[in-house]
Amino acid sequence: MINACVIGLSTIGLLHCRNLIKIKKTRLTHVFDYNSKLGNKISKKFKCKTSNNFKNILKDKSIKLFIIASPTNTHEYYVKKLISHNKMIYCEKPILMNLNKLKPLVRKIKSQRIKFCVGLNRRFAKPYIKIKKQIQKRKISTIRIISRSANHNMKQSIRNGGLFMDKGIHFFDLACWLSSSKPKKIISIAKPLSSIEYLKNNDFSDAFVVIKFNNNIVAEFMYSRANKPGNHESIEVLGKNFSINSDKYFNKKTYFSNFNIKLKDSYYKCLKNFIDTNRENFLLEGSNAQIICDAALKSAKTGKEIKLNF
Numbered sequence: 001m002i003n004a005c006v007i008g009l010s011t012i013g014l015l016h017c018r019n020l021i022k023i024k025k026t027r028l029t030h031v032f033d034y035n036s037k038l039g040n041k042i043s044k045k046f047k048c049k050t051s052n053n054f055k056n057i058l059k060d061k062s063i064k065l066f067i068i069a070s071p072t073n074t075h076e077y078y079v080k081k082l083i084s085h086n087k088m089i090y091c092e093k094p095i096l097m098n099l100n101k102l103k104p105l106v107r108k109i110k111s112q113r114i115k116f117c118v119g120l121n122r123r124f125a126k127p128y129i130k131i132k133k134q135i136q137k138r139k140i141s142t143i144r145i146i147s148r149s150a151n152h153n154m155k156q157s158i159r160n161g162g163l164f165m166d167k168g169i170h171f172f173d174l175a176c177w178l179s180s181s182k183p184k185k186i187i188s189i190a191k192p193l194s195s196i197e198y199l200k201n202n203d204f205s206d207a208f209v210v211i212k213f214n215n216n217i218v219a220e221f222m223y224s225r226a227n228k229p230g231n232h233e234s235i236e237v238l239g240k241n242f243s244i245n246s247d248k249y250f251n252k253k254t255y256f257s258n259f260n261i262k263l264k265d266s267y268y269k270c271l272k273n274f275i276d277t278n279r280e281n282f283l284l285e286g287s288n289a290q291i292i293c294d295a296a297l298k299s300a301k302t303g304k305e306i307k308l309n310f
């Protein structure tokens with residue numbers, strides 16, 4: 001049995017708590033949130049332990065697995081602490097805020113053989129798996145991705161790395177996965193599309209991004225922090241004489257629901273896959289996707305095309 005602790009207890013942290021309970025090999029023994037009132041409330045709800053001080057939890061040798069679901073600007077602190085205690089880590093995307101610190105951290109995770117998973121759960125979402133299967137023997141030319149959320153909170157966007165690192169990362173990763181390739185250049189248009197509130201805080205609310213991949217596939221992305229009908233995401237893959245759209249594979253009833261409802265299964269499967277394979281998952285993919293986010297941001301700020309060299 002793998003004893004586990006979830007750090008950060010908002011919607012995504014609670015989803016992980018419930019999944020740890022569902023997975024037979026794991027047991028939710030601890031939760032932690034820097035808001036200790038919330039920590040106490042959730043520990044009662046799940047009949048597990050908590051502490052006001054994370055160091056006390058860290059000292060507990062019985063805990064093997066930690067899920068980091070606190071804001072992205074806190075990930076670096078937790079990842080480093082957990083590495084030094086040789087823990088198994090499931091880290092919500094992205095790994096950390098600052099790209100310059102990413103490579104040394106990834107090297108450390110590898111050299112210390114830490115079992116680490118980046119939460120790229122959308123790779124486990126049924127609609128996208130169906131598309132991936134259908135294109136296995138087909139030549140695709142274009143990928144079109146839309147991700148628009150309903151009434152997103154700007155401060156939360158900033159805490160989580162901004163539009164590209166928070167929202168874009170899933171979809172840049174999916175495009176790499178679907179194209180079976182890596183980007184060679186990227187261009188973003190974001191300033192003219194974004195709301196003043198976001199721009200004043202060095203973030204973007206809306207963006208259009210185009211990536212050309214090494215195998216010449218082109219991917220277009222449309223991101224937005226506001227969408228009246230609800231949370232909308234869809235992927236269309238085009239080739240000569242065919243197109244496949246993920247819309248037909250999403251449940252109509254939950255089509256505009258939040259991620260924790262419409263993609264609920266994918267979080268469970270991503271975590272279960274990590275537990276079952278018992279090795280590093282998506283470390284390289286998560287790190288590559290973060291490099292793409294950074295390039296998308298640079299392009300959005302400068303208005304210039306950015307070349308990538310994977």
Ligand SMILES: NC(=O)c1ccc[n+]([C@@H]2O[C@H](COP(=O)([O-])OP(=O)(O)OC[C@H]3O[C@@H](n4cnc5c(N)ncnc54)[C@H](O)[C@@H]3O)[C@@H](O)[C@H]2O)c1
Nearest residue numbers: 008009010012033034035069070071072074092093094160
């Ligand atoms: N995979 C996905 O689809 C998905 C979806 C949503 C969020 N996320 C990721 O999950 C993480 C959390 O995002 P969020 O939007 O829920 O964040 P949030 O800002 O809502 O905070 C989450 C929780 O963490 C707590 N917290 C804040 N600082 C903390 C600290 N230093 N230590 C411990 N707890 C702390 C907060 O009190 C809150 O309860 C981010 O990295 C985000 O990118 C992933």
